Amino acid sequence: MQIGSVTIPGNLTLAPMAAYTSWPFRRICRRFGAALVTTEVVKARELVRRMQATYDYIAFKPDEHPIAGQFMSGDPDEAAEATRVMNELGFDMVDLNLGCPKRRVIGDGLGGAMMEFPEKVEQVVAAMVKASRVPITVKMRAGRWKGEVTAVETARRCEAAGAAALCIHPRFSEGAAVAAPDWAVIAQVKQAVKIPVIGNGGIHIAADVQKMFSETGCDAVAIGQAAIGRPWIFRQAPALIATGLLPPPPADEEIRAILLEHYRGLVELHGERKGTVMMRKQSCHYSKVLANGKPFNLAVQKLSNVTDYMAAVEKYLGAPNAPGPA
Ligand SMILES: Cc1cc2nc3c(=O)[nH]c(=O)nc-3n(C[C@H](O)[C@H](O)[C@H](O)COP(=O)(O)O)c2cc1C
Structure with missing residues (x-):
């Protein structure tokens, strides 16, 4: 176009x-x-x-x-x-x-x-x-x-x-x-x-x-x-x-990487507290497609710092070495 x-x-x-x-x-x-x-x-x-x-x-x-x-x-x-x-x-x-x-x-x-x-x-x-x-x-x-x-x-x-x-x-x-x-x-x-x-x-x-x-x-x-x-x-x-064929959604691993990239960006843009709070509603949407999304979403809805958010990612979505925000 x-x-x-x-x-x-x-x-x-x-x-x-x-x-x-x-x-x-x-x-x-x-x-x-x-x-x-x-x-x-x-x-x-x-x-x-x-x-x-x-x-x-x-x-x-x-x-x-x-x-x-x-x-x-x-x-x-x-x-x-x-x-x-x-x-x-x-x-x-x-x-x-x-x-x-x-x-x-x-x-x-x-x-x-x-x-x-x-x-x-x-x-x-x-x-x-x-x-x-x-x-x-x-x-x-x-x-x-x-x-x-x-x-x-x-x-x-x-x-x-x-x-x-x-x-x-x-x-x-x-x-x-x-x-x-x-x-x-x-x-x-x-x-x-x-x-x-x-x-x-x-x-x-x-x-x-x-x-x-x-x-x-x-x-x-x-x-x-x-x-x-x-x-x-x-x-x-x-x-x-x-x-005519619908490709499947990405595997959980790729979705997790997207979620983390998104989170890193929000923390860079807004700072740790606001970025983590703003990530709550985004996490809710990503959670709908993640196998273990429901407990992950429940866990992150009250969080406001990177350490706790990354701990929730590790606990519910795996990837202990996933690169989170600095
Ligand atoms: C939360 C939210 C915020 C929006 N903010 C804007 C905006 O800043 N500028 C704009 O042109 N439209 C805005 N819209 C309208 C969307 O661009 C779009 O026109 C509308 O959601 C319909 O498209 P959809 O059914 O694909 O969501 C907003 C819509 C939503 C749901």
Whole structure:
């Protein structure tokens, strides 16, 4: 897939998920075949103020390219400045978030609230395109209000403003989590624009990927929750499409190595205590596929230091000499 000047080496991407897709997980997904990764969303305002905490939050590693930096903004001037910052930071693309459904974000007129105002989106995207050396992309929902699809008009306007690709998560911003995504909206957007369209939402297993391609005609599929604790879905899905056979998940030994790499990364990124606490929910997901996962997961849910975590790995998952965080 080609997104503006950037070649994407495949048609499966990792959907950004706050508190899950920082660099330790993103680079694991890249290795399994995710062809494009994106940072968790930040506010353009924070980028423009060059807040160190925001920079730390969107930090990435050299082996993650191509990587998009994502922000939310409803103001063309602010979005232009934030785009310049993302360019300076070395992102391959800059992605505008029109999907965040959090109350406070919607209350500020940002994220998913922007789906109500396609004209405003067009102005913001045009300002970003003008300010950027790298392609601008947009991740959007079906619309703001249930039943009121604005994605098609918004997509057309984004294309007119110079956006290089779109990702469509076809749920509404209000009452977001409950309803199933409506893939027909992805198909409608695909028909409406010439730039690449990435479909997203409701991929549970590898077989769903083929279904989304054939039902929507999308150019790529973004996988979110189905990759948590199972990043090998990026290896399984293309193999299933190519051969009709689903490769088995990795052996426990390989999963353990992935889990430890993930843990090492979180400790490097957040420090021992926060990294170990953040690893709890990731451990819960990896545990679902590990033979001895249940007692391991129970054991790590209260831990907050490396010594105890590594002792639990040794006790439940074996590997006394497994390299943990320093
Ligand atoms: C915990 C969580 C955090 C998310 N954070 C973001 C985010 O920062 N930016 C964004 O564009 N989408 C975010 N999303 C939405 C996902 O990218 C994706 O659109 C949604 O989960 C549907 O895809 P899935 O069914 O494959 O998970 C988040 C979703 C979840 C579950």
